[in-house]
Amino acid sequence: xxxxxxxxxxxxxxxxxxxxxxxxxxxxxxxxxxxxxxxxxxxxxxxxxxxxxxxxxxxxxxxxxxxxxxxxxxxxxxxxxxxxxxxxxxxxxxxxxxxxxxxxxxxxxxxxxxxxxxxxxxxxxxxxxxxxxxxxxxxxxxxxxxxxxxxxxxxxxxxxxxxxxxxxxxxxxxxxxxxxxxxxxxxxxxxxxxxxxxxxxxxxxxxxxxxxxxxxxxxxxxxxxxxxxxxxxxxxxxxxxxxxxxxxxxxxxxxxxxxxxxxxxxxxxxxxxxxxxxxxxxxxxxxxxxxxxxxxxxxxxxxxxxxxxxxxxxxxxxxxxxxxxxxxxxxxxxxxxxxxxxxxxxxxxxxxxxxxxxxxxxxxxxxxxxxxxxxxxxxxxxxxxxxxxxxxxxxxxxxxxxxxxxxxxxxxxxxxxxxxxxxxxxxxxxxxxxxxxxxxxxxxxxxxxxxxxxxxxxxxxxxxxxxxxxxxxxxx
Amino acid sequence: xxxxxxxxxxxxxxxxxxxxxxxxxxxxxxxxxxxxxxxxxxxxxxxxxxxxxxxxxxxxxxxxxxxxxxxxxxxxxxxxxxxxxxxxxxxxxxxxxxxxxxxxxxxxxxxxxxxxxxxxxxxxxxxxxxxxxxxxxxxxxxxxxxxxxxxxxxxxxxxxxxxxxxxxxxxxxxxxxxxxxxxxxxxxxxxxxxxxxxxxxxxxxxxxxxxxxxxxxxxxxxxxxxxxxxxxxxxxxxxxxxxxxxxxxxxxxxxxxxxxxxxxxxxxxxxxxxxxxxxxxxxxxxxxxxxxxxxxxxxxxxxxxxxxxxxxxxxxxxxxxxxxxxxxxxxxxxxxxxxxxxxxxxxxxxxxxxxxxxxxxxxxxxxxxxxxxxxxxxxxxxxxxxxxxxxxxxxxxxxxxxxxxxxxxxxxxxxxxxxxxxxxxxxxxxxxxxxxxxxxxxxxxxxxxxxxxxxxxxxxxxxxxxxxxxxxxxxx
Numbered sequence: 001x002x003x004x005x006x007x008x009x010x011x012x013x014x015x016x017x018x019x020x021x022x023x024x025x026x027x028x029x030x031x032x033x034x035x036x037x038x039x040x041x042x043x044x045x046x047x048x049x050x051x052x053x054x055x056x057x058x059x060x061x062x063x064x065x066x067x068x069x070x071x072x073x074x075x076x077x078x079x080x081x082x083x084x085x086x087x088x089x090x091x092x093x094x095x096x097x098x099x100x101x102x103x104x105x106x107x108x109x110x111x112x113x114x115x116x117x118x119x120x121x122x123x124x125x126x127x128x129x130x131x132x133x134x135x136x137x138x139x140x141x142x143x144x145x146x147x148x149x150x151x152x153x154x155x156x157x158x159x160x161x162x163x164x165x166x167x168x169x170x171x172x173x174x175x176x177x178x179x180x181x182x183x184x185x186x187x188x189x190x191x192x193x194x195x196x197x198x199x200x201x202x203x204x205x206x207x208x209x210x211x212x213x214x215x216x217x218x219x220x221x222x223x224x225x226x227x228x229x230x231x232x233x234x235x236x237x238x239x240x241x242x243x244x245x246x247x248x249x250x251x252x253x254x255x256x257x258x259x260x261x262x263x264x265x266x267x268x269x270x271x272x273x274x275x276x277x278x279x280x281x282x283x284x285x286x287x288x289x290x291x292x293x294x295x296x297x298x299x300x301x302x303x304x305x306x307x308x309x310x311x312x313x314x315x316x317x318x319x320x321x322x323x324x325x326x327x328x329x330x331x332x333x334x335x336x337x338x339x340x341x342x343x344x345x346x347x348x349x350x351x352x353x354x355x356x357x358x359x360x361x362x363x364x365x366x367x368x369x370x371x372x373x374x375x376x377x378x379x380x381x382x383x384x385x386x387x388x389x390x391x392x393x394x395x396x397x398x399x400x401x402x403x404x405x406x407x408x409x410x411x412x413x414x415x416x417x418x419x420x421x422x423x424x425x426x427x428x429x430x431x432x433x434x435x436x437x438x439x440x441x442x443x444x445x446x447x448x449x450x451x452x453x454x455x456x457x458x459x460x461x462x463x464x465x466x467x468x469x470x471x472x473x474x475x476x
Numbered sequence: 477x478x479x480x481x482x483x484x485x486x487x488x489x490x491x492x493x494x495x496x497x498x499x500x501x502x503x504x505x506x507x508x509x510x511x512x513x514x515x516x517x518x519x520x521x522x523x524x525x526x527x528x529x530x531x532x533x534x535x536x537x538x539x540x541x542x543x544x545x546x547x548x549x550x551x552x553x554x555x556x557x558x559x560x561x562x563x564x565x566x567x568x569x570x571x572x573x574x575x576x577x578x579x580x581x582x583x584x585x586x587x588x589x590x591x592x593x594x595x596x597x598x599x600x601x602x603x604x605x606x607x608x609x610x611x612x613x614x615x616x617x618x619x620x621x622x623x624x625x626x627x628x629x630x631x632x633x634x635x636x637x638x639x640x641x642x643x644x645x646x647x648x649x650x651x652x653x654x655x656x657x658x659x660x661x662x663x664x665x666x667x668x669x670x671x672x673x674x675x676x677x678x679x680x681x682x683x684x685x686x687x688x689x690x691x692x693x694x695x696x697x698x699x700x701x702x703x704x705x706x707x708x709x710x711x712x713x714x715x716x717x718x719x720x721x722x723x724x725x726x727x728x729x730x731x732x733x734x735x736x737x738x739x740x741x742x743x744x745x746x747x748x749x750x751x752x753x754x755x756x757x758x759x760x761x762x763x764x765x766x767x768x769x770x771x772x773x774x775x776x777x778x779x780x781x782x783x784x785x786x787x788x789x790x791x792x793x794x795x796x797x798x799x800x801x802x803x804x805x806x807x808x809x810x811x812x813x814x815x816x817x818x819x820x821x822x823x824x825x826x827x828x829x830x831x832x833x834x835x836x837x838x839x840x841x842x843x844x845x846x847x848x849x850x851x852x853x854x855x856x857x858x859x860x861x862x863x864x865x866x867x868x869x870x871x872x873x874x875x876x877x878x879x880x881x882x883x884x885x886x887x888x889x890x891x892x893x894x895x896x897x898x899x900x901x902x903x904x905x906x907x908x909x910x911x912x913x914x915x916x917x918x919x920x921x922x923x924x925x926x927x928x929x930x931x932x933x934x935x936x937x938x939x940x941x942x943x944x945x946x947x948x949x950x951x952x
Contacts, residue, residue: 015493017542018571025554025567029621066493078501086951091501095494145505 008072027315032435036476038319047285050110069311074104083339084322100135109169117141122166132163178263182219191219195266208266216240225288231258279418280448295325309453333444344472358459366430376465383456397422418446484548503791508911512952514795523761526586545787550580559815560798576611585645593617598642608639654739658695667695671742684742692716701764707734755894756924771801785929809920820948834935842906852941859932873898
């Protein structure tokens, strides 16, 4: 189905409930559907939004176009959890039905203020000539999860930026509210992160532009958190020069460990290099938040401008599992949220068996140590014609994920790799959820998050090797 | 909101998706919402349909009107489970969009045939003069849960019955398919159960009318199963004379333990009296099925023609938990499905403490033994102004449930009681799920299923008494 602009931006009250019920059932019954990750109730999911702790629960919202696998008129859908693992879908949270978000309730963030949650997001508005204005908007959610939009925009894009001005993260520091916002400079057309401040959430002033080196043509989803006390900035610099940092995906999701940041003057001090957040095929728009000194991260397991095989089933994408963040040697360590272990069913131990041959339901965790000085190749979701391959080179220190089925995002390569210490064991914790694989390498030193679309159910080493493994079926 | 006939029967493609999304969020966010029972995704739920085991899972469908808390244009919604406890909503299954189910895809049943599931249900059709024809319809569900309706009706009501001719249960016995159907005799206007037979599912012949005593003016939801090898017939005889069996609810849900039944001749042999299935305020349209010699039952925890407090929140009703059925002394024993125990979190033991005072989240199981020769009164969901009361009279042998809040179904009384052995301990297993209580008495000898709408969270005995209790929070 080709989607016209009119179809993509049709108001939700002009879609029929019969169509929506059909799409919800279609997504739910897909053999590729995720069973222990946040997934769209129907249609397309993209960025996580408003990830926070409020009213005794964790909350995360996601960008949703409920009517198909395209980037149409976006709303916020709401999920809540007590443990960052068992999420419940609470339904539509922000409908794009206002004057200022008429063409999409785009991404944003949340902050608990007294007994309410303040949501700050970008309202996408287009006029009759399809000229866009990017409004930064507010909304309040009460303890019954009822949301009331703030009547007037908080502020909009000024002359210094193009229409690309979105994804506010709201923070509270030293008695002031700050918003950091992704933008494109009107003069240079370079990507930048802007800082705004407010004392009362209604009157906002521009502080300035963070003093970062040039970063592509647009920065999406800037996100500042404190990991083990150190400021860390996540963002998605579209068009980033690959000479700055190597990446394979269409758009990268990067992070910078900062020495210092001062939002009051929009200045950072940086001595660490820009680094890739995830080494897999499908991570973007990651959002983290601090709960006290703890820091949690969640990502869109998908990318803009990529078509996925489930597009033909009228749904697309999912969120990653939540990770706990730490720093080691100035680099991120990402670990599964603690409650992930509560999903494990009876474990089964394998050791140095010829093949570790196992039939699964593609819903499991596999913890695996490959002894040093080997070339080992593990096939997952294997049937007689295809599989997803993880290659372990413990001589040179390299892990490679190979996704080879069908005509699916092939333009950006069939392999993703991460370099590790040579002549060492490689330890991985692999989570498979039907069409998503998340590989935590060496205790979270690297993560590879990828969608895949093989329906085979086998696990098998291509050839004998020395390893220890524990396999757990996962049930949510 | 007053619902006009036109609004109640508006086709699903004329409702807007925005309205449906709003209703889904409203139901999900209700403080009364069920957390470990099957509940409507939006709007009104009533009868369970097509309860069965197929393709490695248990399935149950429910009657749904997704657009409000009224009995409007009904569809089938689909739920599946591996253990009869963890149910997953799979979305809309049968849309009332055909010529023969234009005014509702009404209740029915399911039978696995080869690698497909055959669904048999009543199509409600009304003509321009609002004259109803009740068609018995078929549909096939494949292993991907895709449903295809049979083009033509299997059969419709003949002259011998009024328009009240519905709720087919399909069975396979001795090489033939049988359907037992609730009906109203055209001459006598008495309730009856009709038997039809077919060799091929497409050509159906009427066998006759089961030789039961007169039972009110209409029998809904007839359902034949074999419990410990013995035929048991469940049904809902509307207008049943209370001299035949005492009941308090607007309509009763009864059962008959049969000596024999022969569908080929539509004859039963009965020596046992008609008995009430459940002693609570809210059970109707129960449906059971056999998996081998095991027998499982599920019920609508609600009643026709009753308004509930959540009507103002635009949703209503839920299904009961699944019960395992056995017979003892010619009476049903109903036990929670085995996997219910898997929901228990860390247990807490109480014994003869003054009050058993406990604050809860109204999502728990409480196992309780009240010693003999006492009058004890337990309050649940208690706050400073109201509570749900369970009174134990272990002198005379009586358990009474009192629901006293607000103006809610008061016409049918504030108490429900069950008589038990005098001078004996009473042992109960109580399940509370926000707005539903299910009390299993003396190992399932009696069950009381009731909705209640107190939001208090306390448990407390009104006065000291002798008891032992274990309390488990429940998490699905």
